[in-house]
Structures are given as structure tokens and as C-alpha cells.
Amino acid sequence: MRIKVKMVAMNGPSDRNGNATGDRRIGVDSGSALSAVLQALNVVSAESFMVLVNGDAVPSGQWPAHGINDGDEITIFPPIKGG
Amino acid sequence: MGWQGKILRVDLTQGTCSAEPLNMEWARQYLGQRGLATKYLAEEMDPAADSLSPGNKLIFATGPLTGTTASTGGRYSVVTKGALTDAIACSNSGGHFGGELKMAGWDMIIFEGRAKEPVYLLIRDDEAKLLPAGDFWGKSVWEVEPAIKAKHQDPEIRVASIGRAGEEGVRFACVMNDLDRAAGRSGVGAVMGSKNLKAVAVRGTIGVKVRDPEEFLRAVAKIRSKLDAGPGRARLAKNGTLPMMDVTNAFGALPTRNSREVQFESVDKVNAAAVRARRRSDGQANLIANKACFACSIGCGRVATIEPGHFSIQGKKHYQGALGGLEYESGYAFGPVLGVDDLNAITYTNAACNEQGMDPISFGGTLAAAMELFEMGAITQKETGMLLKFGCAEAMVRMVDLTGVGEGFGRDLGLGAKRLCEKYGHPELAMVSKGQEFPGYDGRGMQGMGLAYATSNRGACHLRASSYEADFASVELEGKALVVKETQDVNSVTDSAGICAFPDYTLDDLAAQLSPACGEIWSPDDLRLMGERIWNLERRFNLDAGLTKDDDSLPPRILEEPAKTGAGKGRVSGLKVMLPEYYSLRGWDAAGVPTAETLGRLGLA
Numbered sequence: 001m002r003i004k005v006k007m008v009a010m011n012g013p014s015d016r017n018g019n020a021t022g023d024r025r026i027g028v029d030s031g032s033a034l035s036a037v038l039q040a041l042n043v044v045s046a047e048s049f050m051v052l053v054n055g056d057a058v059p060s061g062q063w064p065a066h067g068i069n070d071g072d073e074i075t076i077f078p079p080i081k082g083g
Numbered sequence: 084m085g086w087q088g089k090i091l092r093v094d095l096t097q098g099t100c101s102a103e104p105l106n107m108e109w110a111r112q113y114l115g116q117r118g119l120a121t122k123y124l125a126e127e128m129d130p131a132a133d134s135l136s137p138g139n140k141l142i143f144a145t146g147p148l149t150g151t152t153a154s155t156g157g158r159y160s161v162v163t164k165g166a167l168t169d170a171i172a173c174s175n176s177g178g179h180f181g182g183e184l185k186m187a188g189w190d191m192i193i194f195e196g197r198a199k200e201p202v203y204l205l206i207r208d209d210e211a212k213l214l215p216a217g218d219f220w221g222k223s224v225w226e227v228e229p230a231i232k233a234k235h236q237d238p239e240i241r242v243a244s245i246g247r248a249g250e251e252g253v254r255f256a257c258v259m260n261d262l263d264r265a266a267g268r269s270g271v272g273a274v275m276g277s278k279n280l281k282a283v284a285v286r287g288t289i290g291v292k293v294r295d296p297e298e299f300l301r302a303v304a305k306i307r308s309k310l311d312a313g314p315g316r317a318r319l320a321k322n323g324t325l326p327m328m329d330v331t332n333a334f335g336a337l338p339t340r341n342s343r344e345v346q347f348e349s350v351d352k353v354n355a356a357a358v359r360a361r362r363r364s365d366g367q368a369n370l371i372a373n374k375a376c377f378a379c380s381i382g383c384g385r386v387a388t389i390e391p392g393h394f395s396i397q398g399k400k401h402y403q404g405a406l407g408g409l410e411y412e413s414g415y416a417f418g419p420v421l422g423v424d425d426l427n428a429i430t431y432t433n434a435a436c437n438e439q440g441m442d443p444i445s446f447g448g449t450l451a452a453a454m455e456l457f458e459m460g461a462i463t464q465k466e467t468g469m470l471l472k473f474g475c476a477e478a479m480v481r482m483v484d485l486t487g488v489g490e491g492f493g494r495d496l497g498l499g500a501k502r503l504c505e506k507y508g509h510p511e512l513a514m515v516s517k518g519q520e521f522p523g524y525d526g527r528g529m530q531g532m533g534l535a536y537a538t539s540n541r542g543a544c545h546l547r548a549s550s551y552e553a554d555f556a557s558v559e560l561e562g563k564a565l566v567v568k569e570t571q572d573v574n575s576v577t578d579s580a581g582i583c584a585f586p587d588y589t590l591d592d593l594a595a596q597l598s599p600a601c602g603e604i605w606s607p608d609d610l611r612l613m614g615e616r617i618w619n620l621e622r623r624f625n626l627d628a629g630l631t632k633d634d635d636s637l638p639p640r641i642l643e644e645p646a647k648t649g650a651g652k653g654r655v656s657g658l659k660v661m662l663p664e665y666y667s668l669r670g671w672d673a674a675g676v677p678t679a680e681t682l683g684r685l686g687l688a
Contacts, residue, residue: 008329050552050555055652056650057334057555057558075333079551079555080318082545
């Protein structure tokens with residue numbers, strides 16, 4: 001199945017973990033958990049990134065149990081603060 | 084050490100300046116800047132006094148790390164009773180003024196009374212005197228700062244001043260320094276204007292000493308290395324705070340058109356990528372450089388240009404070069420919350436606020452309320468003089484010009500959103516807490532931020548607490564009260580130390596630098612308790628000023644109208660659930676009053 005990944009507010013073409021920025025569509029195995037998708041994207045640290053699935057916030061503790069479906073949109077952004 | 088041990092008291096009514104020793108017992112309990120100045124204010128003035136009366140005091144205060152080599156150690160705060168909020172006000176600024184004041188040998192300046200005629204204060208190390216400012220009155224920040232340097236033939240003088248807005252009593256007027264750095268919030272510039280004080284000019288050559296230089300430098304180097312290696316510093320240096328625009332928009336917490344919506348359809352025209360895009364007309368990008376404040380190793384400051392030929396700068400030569408650029412809050416306040424997507428007009432409005440000394444967040448929030456009042460027919464062109472519809476960049480540019488000089492409908496806008504909406508019969512349309520306009524976060528998607536706005540001692544604020552991570556991780560209420568309370572206490576220490584919030588120093592980092600600077604042994608827990616003490620001191624000032632638990636609130640829109648989209652879709656603020664828990668965590672009673680036990684534990688009894 002294919003899902004859309006949006007990388008928001010990253011530092012540049014790739015961030016320090018090598019993640020590409022911007023939007024892209026990727027293929028993942030049917031029935032994949034969010035944590036597996038994030039691992040494949042090299043987003044493994046809950047301290048480093050926040051995640052939305054179809055616009056809803058998913059706490060890091062729920063990543064292993066959160067199933068991903070065909071057509072889902074995952075938004076990933078760093079835990080930046082305001083100013 | 085760390086502290087200079089000396090404050091300058093300026094009696095504007097009598098026209099006198101006198102030096103006095105810093106109360107070191109208070110310094111050890113309240114550190115400096117925000118905490119220590121609030122202690123002096125609370126001890127010396129009646130909190131119930133009118134904010135614009137001579138009975139209010141105005142304090143410029145540095146912290147123990149101001150003027151040192153600690154990264155971002157250039158901050159100072161202006162502390163007073165706020166003209167916008169009638170509550171405790173503490174506005175923190177960077178640039179170079181704070182470091183210069185400390186280098187001149189002063190921890191703090193306390194202004195009291197009111198001058199009969201406009202004056203400015205000139206400080207050269209130990210020497211301080213009030214001078215007539217009649218020639219400077221009526222001038223903008225951008226005019227008065229170079230004029231003072233030229234008059235005293237010293238380009239190294241640093242100046243903090245008010246523009247026309249502060250003179251005209253605009254309720255959200257700032258104190259500006261170094262042309263585009265601001266002690267921005269709560270109307271501290273209006274208080275300065277009410278005292279007929281146009282500017283403070285300072286040249287310092289004495290320097291700042293620390294107690295244990297070797298240990299201090301070791302700690303600074305270690306902590307700075309950690310800061311340099313983190314992703315936050317690189318992000319701030321490259322893009323400033325503007326990347327937050329994409330985050331809040333994606334999350335659905337970007338207040339749009341006076342918080343009627345929480346996502347902005349034209350965000351791509353005003354975000355971090357937009358300010359880097361080269362223009363067809365001149366091949367330049369909006370953003371041309373970054374810059375840093377005193378001792379800063381981040382450099383989040385922006386330098387920008389407006390496109391030649393843009394309507395906003397026709398006939399305004401002083402806007403046709405490099406200007407202070409957009410950060411997230413100004414980008415939000417002149418963009419999404421007004422429905423405006425004209426990047427040039429947004430940049431102009433930001434610069435115009437700098438020129439006349441106005442808080443961008445409050446100006447944007449007030450104009451957003453006015454636009455909603457206009458669209459519903461509560462005000463008309465008879466009052467405004469022009470169409471005032473959401474999305475109209477021309478209206479925004481015209482209104483910032485009028486507000487900055489106190490003319491036309493700008494006089495109404497200068498009241499701030501709360502007073503404006505009350506005047507026209509719709510107080511519910513003011514997106515404020517304690518009379519202060521919302522920064523760029525919606526309290527329905529970001530539940531912790533809503534609680535932070537409602538409980539902030541200086542009115543709605545995005546810097547008093549730091550619930551960002553908790554909010555972006557979950558829209559649920561669980562745990563938010565604790566995060567808000569704990570980060571409020573930590574940030575109270577940061578704001579009192581003389582450094583900026585952006586290095587995101589932990590209490591361990593602060594203790595490691597403050598202890599050798601001051602010669603005091605503080606553990607992180609000592610500092611945490613100090614932060615709680617400062618927070619409760621501010622709370623007590625507000626209660627004595629007449630505020631009650633009813634002021635710990637949010638507008639009906641946030642409490643009753645569900646968010647239409649985003650992560651918080653269908654939700655309203657859970658303030659009614661979170662607030663009792665917050666009071667309990669604080670050790671306050673059901674009326675939001677600190678208990679005797681709490682005051683005793685904090686040394687405030």
C-alpha cells in the first residue's frame with residue numbers, strides 16, 4: 001500500500017538524522033505499524049519528532065500499536081518551540 | 084559578582100538620579116531581571132495604582148548573566164504594571180542595550196514619578212543625568228536613536244526608547260532598543276510615555292566580573308558546545324522561528340481570521356520557504372541575512388527587504404533598504420490572524436511596529452478583532468475610514484500607520500482588542516487573556532497552551548510556559564496542568580538570569596553557570612523553588628491589583644466554539660477541567676489564592 005509522508009519544518013534538504021524534507025509518497029507493507037514506518041523513515045527517536053496521522057496527533061507511546069492504512073498521510077515535525 | 088551590586092533610582096518628578104546598593108538578600112532569593120525587579124516593584128508601589136499614573140514605577144533590570152560570555156547573556160527586562168493588562172508586566176529584550184547597561188555598572192534602574200517635560204536619561208558608567216528631550220518628542224524610534232548618538236558624538240551609546248506610540252498612549256506600546264529589538268508585551272512603552280521619559284541612553288566601559296572566572300568559563304564552554312551540536316540552534320540560525328508556521332498549520336493550531344479558523348489556506352505564501360524564495364522583480368529574497376544579539380551563539384534575528392515597487396513603501400525611503408525581518412509571532416500576527424498573504428505588506432507592518440514602538444502580536448490581534456467587528460457591521464467605514472475586511476493588506480498597512488501615530492481609527496486600535504471590543508459592544512470578540520492578545524497558538528488544538536494563556540501572570544503569553552511538546556504529542560488534557568506549572572517555574576528562572584529562552588537551558592545548565600558567576604551554590608532544585616517563588620510573587624501582585632480567578636480565563640470562542648479542523652477538530656478548550664488541577668498543583672485555594680502554607684514554603688509569608 002502507499003502512504004503520503006510530509007516532513008514539516010526540517011532544517012534543510014535532510015536533517016541531522018538524514019531524513020529528507022518535503023512531501024513524498026512511499027510504499028509500505030500492508031498492516032504496518034506506525035513505529036515500523038517511522039523506523040523505515042529513520043525517525044526512531046520520540047525525543048526528536050512529533051507525528052500526526054491524517055491530522056491527528058499520535059503520542060510516541062502509541063506508535064507501536066497504531067496501524068497504518070493505505071492512503072494515510074503521516075506528518076512529521078521536530079518539537080520546536082515558539083518565539 | 085555576577086551582580087554589580089548597584090541600582091540607579093531616578094525620580095522623574097524631582098529630576099534626580101541616585102545610586103543605592105542592591106538588596107543582596109533579595110538578589111539571592113529572586114536572582115535578577117524579572118524576579119528581582121518584580122520584588123522591588125511589589126515592595127515599593129501600590130499594585131492598585133493606575134498603570135499610567137505617577138504612582139506606577141518602571142524598572143529596567145538586568146540579570147546576573149547579562150553582560151557575561153554565557154550564550155545569549157545580553158538580556159534585560161522592563162518590569163512595571165502593564166498599561167494593556169493592569170497586571171504585572173515583564174517584557175524581555177535582547178539586542179545590546181542590556182549588556183551595555185550592565186557594563187556601565189548597574190543591575191537595575193528604577194524610574195518613579197512623572198517628569199514635567201519630556202526627558203531622557205543619559206548614563207556613562209557611574210554618571211547618570213536627566214536631560215531635556217523636547218527635541219526628540221514626536222520622533223520615531225528610528226529617528227531618536229541615531230539623534231542621541233549624534234548629539235553626544237558617541238556611536239557606541241546604546242539606546243532604549245519609545246516611538247510615537249508610547250507618547251500617544253497606545254496600550255500595547257513597546258520599549259525599543261537597537262532599532263528593532265523590543266521589550267514588547269503588555270504596554271510597557273505606554274507606561275514609559277506616561278512618565279514623559281523618551282529614552283534611556285547608556286555607555287558602559289566598566290565591565291562585568293564573575294566570582295570564579297575559571298569555573299564560569301569552563302561551564303559556559305561546555306554548555307555552549309552542547310547548544311551548538313543540537314538541531315535547535317541550526318534551525319533557529321537558518322530560519323529563525325518562522326518554521327513554526329508550518330507546524331501550527333499542519334497541527335491545526337494556527338489562529339486564523341481572529342481565531343474563527345485554525346488553519347490558513349495561504350500559509351505557503353508567508354512561511355519560512357516563502358521568505359527564502361527569490362522574487363521575479365529584483366531577484367532578491369525577502370530574507371537577506373540573520374543577526375545575533377549580544378553574546379548570542381544562535382543568531383535567530385532576521386534581516387529582510389521589501390520588494391521595490393510594493394505599494395507599502397512608496398514615498399518611504401527609509402523602508403527601501405534592510406529592515407528587521409519576520410519571526411513567527413509577527414508573521415502570524417500580520418498574516419493568518421488577519422487573513423493576509425502579502426509577504427511584503429506583512430514585512431512592512433512589522434517594520435512599522437518597530438519604527439513607532441508597538442507590539443506586533445497585540446496590534447495584529449486588535450486589528451483582527453476590528454476586522455471581525457467590521458464584517459459583522461458593528462463598526463463601519465464611518466469609524467474606520469476604509470473597508471476593513473479580512474485579507475486586505477492595504478487596510479493593514481494603513482491601520483498600522485495610523486495606530487503608530489495615534490490618528491484616525493488608529494486611536495481606537497491603540498486601545499487594544501479588549502477595550503476596542505468593549506467600546507463597540509462585543510467583548511466576546513477580543514482574543515485575549517487578562518486583556519493581552521493571543522500569540523500564534525490556538526488553545527483548542529494546543530490544550531496546554533490554552534491553560535498557559537489563561538494562567539499567565541502578564542496575560543496571554545507563549546513564553547511563560549512551554550507546553551509545546553506535550554501539546555503536539557496529544558490533544559488530551561491529561562498531564563497538561565503539570566507541564567504548564569512546572570515550565571512556568573523554570574521559565575521564571577530563565578527570565579531572571581539575563582539570558583534568552585532559545586538556548587533551552589535546563590536548570591542544571593543554569594545552575595552550572597549562575598553558581599560560579601554569583602558565588603552562590605544553587606542546585607537545580609534551589610532554582611526550581613526560586614522560579615515558583617517568583618511566579619507566586621507575581622500572582623500576589625495581581626491579586627493585590629484587584630485581579631481574581633475570573634481573570635484566569637479564555638474568550639467564549641475558545642471555550643465554546645469547537646475547532647473546525649486540525650488535530651483539535653471538534654474540541655473546545657478544556658480549561659474548566661485543567662484549571663482546578665492547576666490551582667491544586669500550585670498550592671492555591673479554589674479562588675486561585677496561594678494558601679498560607681504555600682506562601683510560607685516559598686518565603687513569601
